[in-house]
Amino acid sequence: MPAVTQRVQNYLGGVSRQSDDKKLPGQVKECLNGYPDPTFGLVKRPGFNWIANLGTGTTYDNCKWFYIARTKDEKYIGCIKPKPNSGYGDIDIWNVDGTACTVNMDTSTAVNAENYLTGSRLNYDVLTVQDTSIITNNLITVAKQADPTFNVNRKATLVLSGSPVSNVYTVVVDGNTITHTSNASGTYDSILTALKTAIDALSISGLSTVKYRESLHLTDSNSTITISATGGQSGDALYVFQDQVDNVGQLPEQTFHDHLVKVINTSSSDDTYFAKFVADNGTSGPGYWGEGKDPAKSPGLDGSTMPHELVNSSLNTFTFRQVTWIDRLVGDDNTNDHPSFLGKKIQTGFFYNNRLGFLSDDNISMSQSQEFYNFYHTSAQTVTDADPIDIRASTIKPATLHSVLPTTQGLLLFSKDQQFMMSAVDGVLTPTTTNVRVISNFDMDTEITPVDMGGIIQFLSKTPSYTRTFGMQTFGQDENPKILDVGRVVNEWVPATVDTLIASPQNKFIAMSDQSSRYIYFFRTYSDGKEVLVEAWFNWQLPGTVQTIAVDSDSFYTVTKQGSQFTLSEASLSQSPSDAIIVNNDGSRINPCMDLY
Numbered sequence: 332m333p334a335v336t337q338r339v340q341n342y343l344g345g346v347s348r349q350s351d352d353k354k355l356p357g358q359v360k361e362c363l364n365g366y367p368d369p370t371f372g373l374v375k376r377p378g379f380n381w382i383a384n385l386g387t388g389t390t391y392d393n394c395k396w397f398y399i400a401r402t403k404d405e406k407y408i409g410c411i412k413p414k415p416n417s418g419y420g421d422i423d424i425w426n427v428d429g430t431a432c433t434v435n436m437d438t439s440t441a442v443n444a445e446n447y448l449t450g451s452r453l454n455y456d457v458l459t460v461q462d463t464s465i466i467t468n469n470l471i472t473v474a475k476q477a478d479p480t481f482n483v484n485r486k487a488t489l490v491l492s493g494s495p496v497s498n499v500y501t502v503v504v505d506g507n508t509i510t511h512t513s514n515a516s517g518t519y520d521s522i523l524t525a526l527k528t529a530i531d532a533l534s535i536s537g538l539s540t541v542k543y544r545e546s547l548h549l550t551d552s553n554s555t556i557t558i559s560a561t562g563g564q565s566g567d568a569l570y571v572f573q574d575q576v577d578n579v580g581q582l583p584e585q586t587f588h589d590h591l592v593k594v595i596n597t598s599s600s601d602d603t604y605f606a607k608f609v610a611d612n613g614t615s616g617p618g619y620w621g622e623g624k625d626p627a628k629s630p631g632l633d634g635s636t637m638p639h640e641l642v643n644s645s646l647n648t649f650t651f652r653q654v655t656w657i658d659r660l661v662g663d664d665n666t667n668d669h670p671s672f673l674g675k676k677i678q679t680g681f682f683y684n685n686r687l688g689f690l691s692d693d694n695i696s697m698s699q700s701q702e703f704y705n706f707y708h709t710s711a712q713t714v715t716d717a718d719p720i721d722i723r724a725s726t727i728k729p730a731t732l733h734s735v736l737p738t739t740q741g742l743l744l745f746s747k748d749q750q751f752m753m754s755a756v757d758g759v760l761t762p763t764t765t766n767v768r769v770i771s772n773f774d775m776d777t778e779i780t781p782v783d784m785g786g787i788i789q790f791l792s793k794t795p796s797y798t799r800t801f802g803m804q805t806f807g808q809d810e811n812p813k814i815l816d817v818g819r820v821v822n823e824w825v826p827a828t829v830d831t832l833i834a835s836p837q838n839k840f841i842a843m844s845d846q847s848s849r850y851i852y853f854f855r856t857y858s859d860g861k862e863v864l865v866e867a868w869f870n871w872q873l874p875g876t877v878q879t880i881a882v883d884s885d886s887f888y889t890v891t892k893q894g895s896q897f898t899l900s901e902a903s904l905s906q907s908p909s910d911a912i913i914v915n916n917d918g919s920r921i922n923p924c925m926d927l928y
Contacts, residue, residue: 342373345855345867347820358820362869364924366904369857369865376871378925379889379900383429387895391423393846396831396879396890397457399424399464405646407432408881408888408899411466413451420448425899426647427888434641437652442635444652447471452830453778457641458680460703464641465680465687466651473672473691474633476658481627484555484573488590489526489547490583493568495519500562500569502526504549507533519545543615546583548590579620582606587615591623604666604711622710625663631707632656632673638680638689656704662711670696670706671721679780681735683742684760686720690732693724695744695753695767697760716761724751724767733777736788738805743788747777754808770812773801778830784856785836789817791829791843798825798843800854817854821868825852835882838904844877849891851877874926893927900927 344357345367364376385391394410401407409424409432424432437444449470456467489502495517502509509529513522527540527547537553549556562569572581575593582592588610596602607623610616624630634653642650661667672691681688687703689696697720699705708718724730726749734745741754750771755764774792775781781790788803800818818825829843829852840855850870857865875891875898882888885904890897913921 343367343369343865343867345869346824347868348822348824349820362867364871365869367855367865367867367869375924377887377902377904378923378928379873379902381927382427382899382901383425385423385425385890385897385899387897389895391878391890391892391897393452394878395452395455395457397459397464398879398881398883398888399459399643400883401462401643405643406883407643408879408890409434409641409649410879411448411452411455411457414449419445420450421445422448422641422649422651424649427886427899427901429899430647432647432649435648435650437650440634440653442653444639446635447639447653456679456780458682460682460687462643464643465638465654466641467638467677467680467689469676469678471636472674472676474636475629475669475673476631476633478627478629482555484557485551487549487556487558487571487573488583488586489523489549489558489560489569489571490581491519491522491545491562491569493563495522498563498568500526500560502530502558502560502569502571504530504533504538504558505535505556507535509533523547541587541615543583543585543587546586548586579606582608582620585616585618586610588613588618589623591626593625602712604662622661622712624659624661624667628663629659629669631658632669638677654704657702657707659707662708666711667708670719671723672696678731678733679735681737681742683735683737686760688720688735690735690744693726693730693732693746694721695724695732695735695742696721714762716759716763718762720760720762720765722753722765722767724753726751726769731777734780734790736781736783738783738788740805740808743781743803743805745775745781745790748772748774750775750803750812752805752808756808770805771803771814773814775801779832782832782834782841783836784834784841785839789832789834789841789854791832793827796827797823798827798829800825800841800843817866818868824868831877831880833880833882835904837884838882842880842882844880846878847876849873849876851880851889898927 339356342357344355346362347354347358365373366376367373393413396410399407406427407424412421414420422434450468454470458465495513498513500511511525523542527542530540538551541548558571560569560571577595579594586608590608592606594604594606605623606620609621610618634656640654644650671694672689675691677689677691679690685701686697699719700717706719728748730746732744732746736743741752744751749769751767752770753767776791776793779791781788790801792799802817803812803814805812828845830845832843834841840853843852849872852870855867873891875893878890880889887902890899
């Protein structure tokens with residue numbers, strides 16, 4: 332009898348492509364349809380319970396699949412069907428119990444919501460926040476609403492100041508000179524009434540005049556007003572302005588609601604702003620001057636070119652529609668510019684620190700705090716901590732950002748060749764404290780979003796023939812991350828065709844699949860809090876090509892295609908599943924590895 336030279340206590344080491352003399356105890360050449368478990372050892376994978384047939388033929392080929400988990404009874408799997416040769420794409424959704432959901436396409440806007448669905452699987456990104464999923468199409472260039480037509484100098488305001496007693500007032504309107512001399516009992520009301528009567532008597536077509544406490548306001552609906560005014564001994568007791576004033580002191584105390592005037596202040600464009608009158612009664616009279624927007628500039632973003640929202644309005648009911656993006660209310664293109672993604676294509680969306688954000692090229696744009704659909708500043712004169720954040724990842728390499736993940740240290744940003752950290756010293760991102768810095772320079776796949784496996788960020792890098800898997804762990808804000816090639820022991824084992832990557836922090840594994848293969852590739856770890864005790868690679872073979880996978884707690888969902896049939900099924904990752912395929916005479920529950928039962 333030969334001597335025993337090695338004992339193998341378990342087979343929890345998973346697959347290793349190394350030579351036998353380099354394999355660790357417990358590693359094997361293949362681990363197909365197994366499930367390494369630190370408690371129960373290496374067990375067979377669970378069987379997949381058939382839930383529903385979703386469709387046949389090529390209906391769901393090359394779809395963008397997504398998973399939505401809201402409550403215990405509201406968990407959904409959906410897909411965005413690619414655009415056919417003509418027309419637009421479509422969205423189908425099912426409850427994980429197999430019930431087909433109703434998806435309404437909103438047609439209430441000028442451009443129907445379905446017009447946004449112009450791409451294929453790789454063109455869409457889906458971000459779910461509570462009952463709303465933001466769908467981004469990276470084929471669409473963001474546009475702004477058209478600049479409105481603004482006719483300059485169609486309005487004029489005559490403002491009276493100083494003593495109204497025994498003064499001469501002269502107004503020249505469109506070449507017509509009007510003179511009024513106040514007597515010893517003259518008042519603002521008597522002077523302004525006399526001037527209004529004289530101006531109205533000119534019968535200039537389209538010209539109307541309204542009197543307020545210390546001013547007259549003229550409006551010409553047909554053409555530009557040419558006007559000048561003088562009054563008093565020094566000539567400045569009556570002055571006139573049209574679309575702009577030199578300073579805020581020239582604005583009247585009373586006027587009509589929404590009266591808009593440009594305040595120049597100095598020769599610098601940075602301190603120029605637009606003042607808008609807010610009447611106390613919403614019409615005219617007493618009120619105050621607030622901030623307004625340049626009337627000749629676009630009010631904001633064109634919703635038909637921006638990401639759309641898929642709203643779960645009730646159980647098994649969804650509506651796909653344009654988002655009502657908040658318009659720019661103050662400033663102009665200099666003091667309150669459009670977000671940097673204007674004129675560009677948005678790659679993906681994210682949610683962080685009560686802000687909705689988008690990536691476009693090397694720019695990161697985040698909304699106002701708690702106003703997810705507002706990308707404009709509250710004031711054109713000052714910057715607040717709640718204002719939008721718009722920053723660029725500056726680097727010497729081309730950096731087209733395509734993915735983002737939140738970490739304890741900040742936002743981890745990914746481009747093809749570099750990784751960045753977006754953070755602030757105190758951890759709170761604001762327009763003035765946020766910065767972006769390079770933290771690593773690894774090549775990665777741009778079509779598969781990295782995932783968080785519970786403190787370890789996993790991302791993929793592809794060669795023409797296989798896929799490499801990396802794990803990144805971030806530390807302090809001023810420290811570089813620790814990055815490991817976790818797929819080194821299975822080098823050239825995971826094919827380059829994988830197109831889906833998911834993670835289960837609870838079960839400590841990542842899973843990869845692709846729509847042309849029946850295999851799912853797993854990497855699972857286990858730590859006792861001090862050291863990693865299990866690191867295992869293994870794969871499962873399913874009854875059909877894997878269209879999508881999703882994991883929720885101990886439930887593993889998949890859509891497979893058997894021949895021409897698309898099927899939704901579920902497997903329980905628990906060793907004591909609630910549903911047993913077989914219960915024997917003594918009540919023992921047995922769950923053999925049987926698919927589509």
